[in-house]
Amino acid sequence: MLPPWVAMHENQDRTLARVARVLEERLRPAVHSHPHSLELAAYRVNGEPIPVAEGLAAGYRPARVGDAWGRAWDTTWFKVTGEVPATFAGYRVELLVDLGFDVDLTGFQAEGLVYRADGSPVRSLHPQAQWIPVSPEAAGGEPIEFYIEAGSNPVLLEPDWSFRPTEKGEWDTAGDELLYRLRRADVVIFEPEVFELVHDVEVLLQLAEQLDPCSARRAKILVALDRALDVIDLQNVAGTAAAGRAPLAPLLASPAAPSAHRIIAVGHAHIDSAWLWPLRETVRKVARTTSSMVTLIDEHDEFVYAMSSAQQYAWLKQHRPEVYRRVKQAVADGRFVPVGGMWVEADAVLPGGESMIRQFLYGATVLSRRVRCRVPRGVAAGQLRLLGGAAAAADRRRFRLVPDPEAFVERAQHVSAQHVRVGGHRRLANLHSLSPGRHLQRTALGRGARPGRAQLQGEGDRVVVAGADRLR
Numbered sequence: 001m002l003p004p005w006v007a008m009h010e011n012q013d014r015t016l017a018r019v020a021r022v023l024e025e026r027l028r029p030a031v032h033s034h035p036h037s038l039e040l041a042a043y044r045v046n047g048e049p050i051p052v053a054e055g056l057a058a059g060y061r062p063a064r065v066g067d068a069w070g071r072a073w074d075t076t077w078f079k080v081t082g083e084v085p086a087t088f089a090g091y092r093v094e095l096l097v098d099l100g101f102d103v104d105l106t107g108f109q110a111e112g113l114v115y116r117a118d119g120s121p122v123r124s125l126h127p128q129a130q131w132i133p134v135s136p137e138a139a140g141g142e143p144i145e146f147y148i149e150a151g152s153n154p155v156l157l158e159p160d161w162s163f164r165p166t167e168k169g170e171w172d173t174a175g176d177e178l179l180y181r182l183r184r185a186d187v188v189i190f191e192p193e194v195f196e197l198v199h200d201v202e203v204l205l206q207l208a209e210q211l212d213p214c215s216a217r218r219a220k221i222l223v224a225l226d227r228a229l230d231v232i233d234l235q236n237v238a239g240t241a242a243a244g245r246a247p248l249a250p251l252l253a254s255p256a257a258p259s260a261h262r263i264i265a266v267g268h269a270h271i272d273s274a275w276l277w278p279l280r281e282t283v284r285k286v287a288r289t290t291s292s293m294v295t296l297i298d299e300h301d302e303f304v305y306a307m308s309s310a311q312q313y314a315w316l317k318q319h320r321p322e323v324y325r326r327v328k329q330a331v332a333d334g335r336f337v338p339v340g341g342m343w344v345e346a347d348a349v350l351p352g353g354e355s356m357i358r359q360f361l362y363g364a365t366v367l368s369r370r371v372r373c374r375v376p377r378g379v380a381a382g383q384l385r386l387l388g389g390a391a392a393a394a395d396r397r398r399f400r401l402v403p404d405p406e407a408f409v410e411r412a413q414h415v416s417a418q419h420v421r422v423g424g425h426r427r428l429a430n431l432h433s434l435s436p437g438r439h440l441q442r443t444a445l446g447r448g449a450r451p452g453r454a455q456l457q458g459e460g461d462r463v464v465v466a467g468a469d470r471l472r
Helices: 012-031 052-056 192-210 216-231 237-253 279-299 310-319 321-332 353-370 405-411
Strands: 032-037 039-044 061-063 075-083 093-098 111-116 121-125 131-135 143-151 184-190 305-307 336-338 413-416 462-465
Touching: 012 032, 012 192, 012 216, 012 237, 032 093, 052 111, 052 143, 075 093, 093 143, 111 279, 121 131, 121 143, 121 279, 121 321, 143 279, 192 216, 192 237, 216 237, 279 305, 279 310, 279 321, 279 336, 310 321, 310 353, 321 336
Parallel strands: 305 336
Antiparallel strands: 032 184, 039 061, 039 075, 075 143, 093 131, 093 184, 111 121, 111 143, 413 462
């Protein structure tokens, strides 16, 4: 026999299905209302990405919703123009632009970076965020002009993640098929109360799905969700969203137990520096992500974002300085937090201990000098392996691979490559050319190191060598 609190709500599966259906079909679409279409124009690059200034000044041709665009690995610039309707006065106004996304995937497909007419970055466009901020409180009649650098990256992963061979991995073999089709480009009103309602319902629905069917807490959540949907007018979601949120508030404010932990979340996006796309696409992925994050930082006082991999900061500085300037300011404000200290989120099994130490040495030094931020903690979001070969020094609150990375690199001695003395073959087996700098290919540490036969490869002619006593 079911406990009495479950018997009070015995149609749990039916309630869960009802809530899920209303959430996706009625509530989520109501976050944006009163769409008005915009004018579109497009410029196809037909090759490698071009500088932002060149993209803004390109010769655009008229385009429209429904047009196919984007062969594999190409770039198309879209120009979106129009005017904020007078009836939008007093509301937060945004654009909704769907490049032809598959909303069931979080990435691995078309992506875009939005720019203003002056070349300043706004935010990224991707399947889970198709909105572009226009005005927090419109006056009505404002001109709209945005440019979207859209990358038509092919979907290389099968639904089962089988990693089957594909011809779309290279420009020369991918073919000329246009992979995407524009679905919408509208100026809309953002409904903040509906946005909050969607997240209230989503959190409680997901929580209920994880709780035991006989849980009293689950029964209370389902009762509250039922009541919320009963008071929401699906023909006027924006007007009744506040009433729908009221029965959910006590459940959201109630902890799981009096002793439950309080969790504080910090934003993070794990970006593979090299995976299913060219390195130049990683540069653009980093620019898209960081643009969105600094925009969120500007809009939400409580938001903090953390990003690892010094290489990605270096790419921003070199290739997207307009984005890097915003990131550097957010770092100075304590809202954009460099973490990890490594040059990239490196594999922790194949490299030797010295290579791992150099990852931290170069990463922490570059972050310290370029963005003026000390990075004492070791974070590797993409791996859960132990750093078996690295000499970690621990204290009660953190670990560091070198006591003072900046002092360490300043004490290093620069010598010409032909005079480098390397260790024996056993040591060389652990020296992988994983260093971040273009001048460092192979190094050896250790007192009394004997000359070896390893070839120093690469276009640089300088190698950094440091004393072994700094690594023990």
